[in-house]
Amino acid sequence: MTDYSTIKNPILPGFTPDPAVLGVGDDYYLATSTFNWYPGVQIFHSKDLAHWELQTYVFNDPDFLHLAGTDTPAGVWAPDLTYDKRTGKYWIVMCQMHNMNGNLFDQDNYAVYADSINGPWSKPIYLNSIGFDCSLFHDDDGKHWAVTLEWDTRKGYQHPGAIVLEQFDPDQGKLVGPTKRISRGGTDRGCLEAPHIYKHDGYYYLMTAEGGTGYGHGVVVQRSKTIDGPYESDPQNPIITSTPYRYFRRGDPDSLRLDLYNPKAPLQKCGHGSLVHTATDEWYVVHLSARPLPGTTNCTLGRETSIQKVEWTEEGWLRMKAGGTLAQPTTEGMKGIQVSDKSQAAGVNADFSTGKIDLHLMSPYGPRTEEWCSLKERSGWLRIHGRQSFFSQFQVSLLASRIDSFKSIVSTKVEFNPIHYSQSAGLTLYYDNSNWLFARLYHSETLNSTALAIMKGEKGNKDEYILDRVALPGGKAELKAEIDYGQVQFFYRTNENTEWRKLGDLIDISFMSDEQTGGFTGLMGGIGTWDAYRRQSFADFKYFKITPKNE
CATH class of the missing domain: 2.115.10.20 (Glycosyl hydrolase domain; family 43)
Known part of the structure; x- marks a missing residue:
């Protein structure tokens, strides 16, 4: 050793x-x-x-x-x-x-x-x-x-x-x-x-x-x-x-x-450094970095955090222990401190039957309050009340966490009984209010039933994958999104004893990258609802998971 x-x-x-x-x-x-x-x-x-x-x-x-x-x-x-x-x-x-x-x-x-x-x-x-x-x-x-x-x-x-x-x-x-x-x-x-x-x-x-x-x-x-x-x-x-x-x-x-x-750089966008002196009397610079989708310059995961071990020279300057100035994909750990092979991609495993909301779950534009997000209204479930749409920058009923692996499964179980087409609830991949995908349950007047379909926001424009919609008369479903680098495939099933079925075809998600949006945040996975009818509808969620897979 x-x-x-x-x-x-x-x-x-x-x-x-x-x-x-x-x-x-x-x-x-x-x-x-x-x-x-x-x-x-x-x-x-x-x-x-x-x-x-x-x-x-x-x-x-x-x-x-x-x-x-x-x-x-x-x-x-x-x-x-x-x-x-x-x-x-x-x-x-x-x-x-x-x-x-x-x-x-x-x-x-x-x-x-x-x-x-x-x-x-x-x-x-x-x-x-x-x-x-x-x-x-x-x-x-x-x-x-x-x-x-x-x-x-x-x-x-x-x-x-x-x-x-x-x-x-x-x-x-x-x-x-x-x-x-x-x-x-x-x-x-x-x-x-x-x-x-x-x-x-x-x-x-x-x-x-x-x-x-x-x-x-x-x-x-x-x-x-x-x-x-x-x-x-x-x-x-x-x-x-x-x-x-x-x-x-x-x-x-x-x-x-x-x-x-x-x-030729293993890590891109490396900068914005911060220096730390360790208890082992060693020095490291933590810095911002990014990893584009292979063959592109699109960074869907956003800007990440990396680290490089550094040393002081006799002249009093800092130098990377690995030599040179090009940020490296690995660096030497602290002396005597064992580092496990456990993946840094931690994901999220939020089981709402525990009566707690996972610390990783955040909300855009404002705090999570009992008014729109409650564990008390239905035992063992998280109830989210519909407010404004995901295009809004104000009262948005959405809980989400960062996607931390190019290959991830985002999943949830939802129950929802909408009575108007403008009421929606489900699973989302979300970059910002202008760029997102939403596998949503809603009321379809054409089908005269609760239905499941994908809605897309891209650069502030709305699109609906209406030809892929399916009827869900019971208003109950498990939903998942399988992310594979720059693409996602949505799935659904009506109970845990049935097979997962595809919801539509593969969708390109590179539009939810810093380079395509003009921003510098990152892709999130989440659950949420909206209600442009009377703000009276709500959806119940049993769990929410982001499960990283080996890249």
Whole structure:
């Protein structure tokens, strides 16, 4: 047995972008963006850096977090996760992006703190609105600093702007003193964002993302003897990337950059890094990554989270342990920490007869409430009351979780008795309010019965696979969607003793990818209902599962 195991990437497959990692003792925590999904900011826990379990959420106060009407991909962006050793408090900083129209972003940055990673979290402290990707650094002299991307929208000025430094006073609950621009990037890739400050051997290190959150992405490092600069760039920048060569794109607002797709890279879009020092005295960078469908540049699973082991050189720079700058599909684990071969794709197994709703299940645009989602109204079942359609950005009765494997089975058991054609309930694959598939039970006037058919939303346009519909006079069915990379086949059966029957033909799901939607979230699987008649109908669900298969 060797002293080192191997960690496979991605460590968090599926829609888990913008990771921020933290080590406290031999416990490791990781926070990711949630965008328009509620609750805001997921926190995962690990002991081996390879396998992560969802532990909690941070922002679940409906009086604070208002997501209704949020356009994709706005919402809760790029959390920062830190620990202040002097006070023993955990800190989370997040950006709530309200509007992106006209490239004149409207956002607010907030900080919260807690004595435990599980909360309760303080009331949000407003920081600033100058830009996004704000993070905190707790210096060893007791001072606290915030760094933010200053989103510069002025005509004739370099876009997106500079990294700005501001002092934060937790006692006053606000930023104090002047704002200083400390960097306009360590490379010429442009699209500067995601600043984090670390301190090591007398230097302050500024880690940023550059090149856009797409195919030209990279992790960039600069350093200075003083926190306010001047900062010098690592001569090897970017230190982790999918595009291991120099290019000039300053001022280019395109963050996707499809032309920079590298077919030889095992992981794409690698950037947005976060550094952690382990209890074994080793160093790792956790970073965003993506895996397109084979032979395409379409990423249906969205932006994921990967990790690379790094080392300090004698010159005081970080280098990948594997060598080079191209992000690798595996990396060396921590010394003496055994890593199992268990798949990182965890899926979901929500049995509502337990009287609990699985922690992985989230709702878009607002919180899950007893008003529309109840375990009490029918024992052993989850009852979901119909509200607005899946095209809405407001009152949407949908529970979903990320698809975390290219091969997955999404399934449920539903009972529904609609009396109007505008009442629907069933199983969905959902990217955002404009792009989804819905295997739904509804009332068919033609068949004079409850029926089952697939409805599609693509780029905001509706289509119905009406020729594939089937009558379900009992209003009861098990439904499943078998995802095989870029295609899905829906199935149904009326009871567990009958064979599964196909519902229609294979459907291409590549339209639910970042590249086709123009967003940067990811594919979700879920259950839900709507009612455009009198908002009186409801559906009962026995279980909901996302079962990963071997890829």
